[in-house]
Amino acid sequence: MRTRKKLYFALMGTCLTLFVLSWAAIRFVSVPAAVAMSVVAMVIPPVAAIVANRRGPGDKWWDE
Secondary structure, three states: OHHHHHHHHHHHHHHHHHHHHHHHHHHHHOHHHHHHHHHHHHHHHHHHHHHHHOOOOOOOOOOO
């Protein structure tokens, strides 16, 4: 459980960092690179949700 939470926050932090960095700094150098970074940042949240909600080997999924 703790590992999934850490991984989720790492993915979401990466997402926010990519998005802010792309439009705060990279757009002055290359707009296509900023758009590409935004597209990558857009794909990360669904992956993070899947990672956070998957069942671990020790989880009691149906016992709640």
